[in-house]
Amino acid sequence: MLVANKLAPAGARHAPAVLPNTRAGTAAAGPLVSVRNLVKRFGTAKVLDGVSLEIERGQMVAIVGRSGSGKSTLLRCMNALESIEGGELRVCGHDIGARDKLALRELRRDVGIVFQGYNLFPHLTVERNITLALTSVKKLARAEATSIAQRVLALVGLQDKAASYPEQLSGGQSQRVAIARSLALAPQLMLFDEVTSALDPELTGEVLKVMEDLSRQGMTMVLVTHEMAFARRLADVVIFMHQGRVWEMGPPEELFNRPRTAEFAQFISSGL
Ligand SMILES: Nc1ncnc2c1ncn2[C@@H]1O[C@H](COP(=O)(O)OP(=O)(O)OP(=O)(O)O)[C@@H](O)[C@H]1O
Numbered sequence: 001m002l003v004a005n006k007l008a009p010a011g012a013r014h015a016p017a018v019l020p021n022t023r024a025g026t027a028a029a030g031p032l033v034s035v036r037n038l039v040k041r042f043g044t045a046k047v048l049d050g051v052s053l054e055i056e057r058g059q060m061v062a063i064v065g066r067s068g069s070g071k072s073t074l075l076r077c078m079n080a081l082e083s084i085e086g087g088e089l090r091v092c093g094h095d096i097g098a099r100d101k102l103a104l105r106e107l108r109r110d111v112g113i114v115f116q117g118y119n120l121f122p123h124l125t126v127e128r129n130i131t132l133a134l135t136s137v138k139k140l141a142r143a144e145a146t147s148i149a150q151r152v153l154a155l156v157g158l159q160d161k162a163a164s165y166p167e168q169l170s171g172g173q174s175q176r177v178a179i180a181r182s183l184a185l186a187p188q189l190m191l192f193d194e195v196t197s198a199l200d201p202e203l204t205g206e207v208l209k210v211m212e213d214l215s216r217q218g219m220t221m222v223l224v225t226h227e228m229a230f231a232r233r234l235a236d237v238v239i240f241m242h243q244g245r246v247w248e249m250g251p252p253e254e255l256f257n258r259p260r261t262a263e264f265a266q267f268i269s270s271g272l
């Protein structure tokens with residue numbers, strides 16, 4: 001799909017901090033994600049049935065659709081958390097069909113994923129939750145890791161929570177720490193699967209604000225969401241999944257104003 005990359009209007013937003021060590025824009029040209037005829041089965045069920053799409057650098061793509069339509073599965077395929085049975089899938093320059101160990105490790109470094117449950121380690125401080133992978137996997141010195149943790153915490157507006165433990169945080173704050181932890185690894189692509197669906201409206205707003213800031217700073221992101229107003233206002237591309245297929249795809253103003261299929265029209269009117 002060809003949709004112009006969004007450019008942050010100068011000074012339009014008070015972005016709290018800059019992304020750490022982002023490689024976005026420095027890598028090879030071409031789409032960051034390219035999916036062709038992707039097929040995924042669970043047993044005999046074809047859960048993804050010939051999905052094709054492309055995502056350009058800097059885009060925010062929102063995936064919407066009914067429960068069971070394959071949204072999470074598609075997202076998980078993009079991070080090689082699921083094997084695929086057919087088609088081609090290239091993400092951040094890695095061929096996901098290949099699944100060799102080294103490529104997988106590089107892929108996981110380039111792609112961050114955040115789920116609904118934030119999975120922070122309860123016995124570690126916020127700061128240590130973030131620095132753990134930096135010191136143990138990336139082998140950074142503790143001081144460098146701490147400085148990165150401070151930067152990503154500033155990015156999600158939680159500088160003052162570095163020494164707190166997860167149980168001392170609200171759900172929205174925990175989710176923002178989970179996002180910060182992912183950002184600390186300097187991904188090129190961020191995947192979000194219904195990160196706000198367990199939160200009340202106020203906390204949802206906090207987390208969406210962080211995602212909006214990230215997008216304005218140029219992060220490429222794919223989010224599965226029920227936040228239709230957010231998708232409509234900020235996504236460059238909206239994908240409506242139905243029965244394991246990309247049923248409709250395009251800029252939100254086009255899709256929402258002129259649904260082409262009865263299924264999408266019904267989905268919108270159901271208020272989901
Ligand atoms: N590990 C699995 N084993 C077997 N079937 C699965 C597995 N994961 C998902 N499925 C099935 O695949 C289909 C798509 O699931 P998926 O989780 O991708 O849907 P979804 O669109 O994310 O739904 P929701 O909005 O409820 O999160 C569903 O029918 C689901 O039951």
Ligand SMILES: [Mg+2]
Nearest residue numbers: 071072073224
């Ligand atoms: Mg899901």
